[in-house]
Amino acid sequence: MPTPIDVVLPCLDEAAALPGVLTALPPGYRAIVVDNGSRDGSPEVAARHGARVVREPRRGYGAAVHTGLEHAETELVCVLDADGSFDPGELPALVAPVASGAADLAVGRRRPVSAGVWPWHARAGTALVAALLRQRGVPLRDLSPIRVARRDALLALGVTDRAFGYPLELMIRAAAAGWRIHERDVRYAPRAAGTRSKVSGSVRGTVRATRDFLAVLRSVDGPR
Template sequence: MSDVTVIIPCMNEAGSLPGVLARIPDGYRALVVDNNSTDDTANVAESLGATVIREPVPGYGSAVHAGVVAAESEVVCVLDGDGSMDPQDLPLLVAALDDADLAVGRRRGGNSPLHARLGNAVLSMRLRTKYSLPVHDLGAVRAVRRQALLDLNVSDRRSGYPLQLLVLASKAGWTVTELDVSYSPRTAGVSKVSGSVGGTVVAVRDFWKVLK
């Protein structure tokens, strides 16, 4: 499928974007959402041929939602702009939509901090036991049909967006599939979430509100 937009929510990822954009699959369109960057993120993305929009409302969910609204393709993928995941894995997720409503990536490899791995494991287990979702990761990379995603009305505009998406998908009776994707250390900068214990605590708090 070639009618695919890759939404890349970014805040201060100028150092990583060249490598990420160079790996976007042929025929896919890159849409970078600049979420209040103070570095050269937008200019770097534009110079490399990506479409750039700016979302002033802070938060991961705000950036992703703005990208979904702006996209015009049948299918959208969401991928972090930090270089930790390989855009070349996206066609596998897109192909899975032949039999599923939502395809999410399970990160393999990398070296996430212990506090981030523990938070992810606890929340993923909750999704499996309470919502019967076959997932072991919170969907840092995903593929989904754009209109179906908009109709799902994911409202979280902070870190809880990917978790709320999964919960709402379960409640809507969606078929969710999880595939292994490669995962490496970010190529530049520091993670806004897993880069500190405080960032992880805030994210887990956002996540847990969704699960209540």
């Protein structure tokens, strides 16, 4: 029987996507769906499909992820978007380098499966932030919301951002702590029908997220 691994899925109105995501989790991967104020019945859908559901009333991606980490019980923890854009079957390949001790943090680098999956404004915002990260010595080409690390180590980093800047602060703090970061290509597909990205779904969302990222870059010290 495989060693269990908890998968934190921050969730805001993802009822249409959750059945496909949760049923595609590999054996031994246990879903923790962190509901962030859904109005479409997401918590009930998640529970019907075997997920552990916790609620985080403070709005924000970082708030949901942090709460999920606090509720996780396994040594290794994955974070995965609940919108169906990533294949949960890719998780074991990201887990492998962390489980073996070859890496401290494994992250996905998005590879769109078709044109239009990753809008130009979202891609441009990510490219800008990734370039600024590389200037600080963080070897990444993407800031993808699919990643794997050890739970206790993640919490010990002391990430404070509770909005869209959470993953960026995480990367800066991990690099400053000397973590070995492994980036691996992952397929990036269209979101499930009936859902919409809070970031890449609009220029406004991308601008808001990029603003959060730049604020983190100004406020958090990291390797240079």
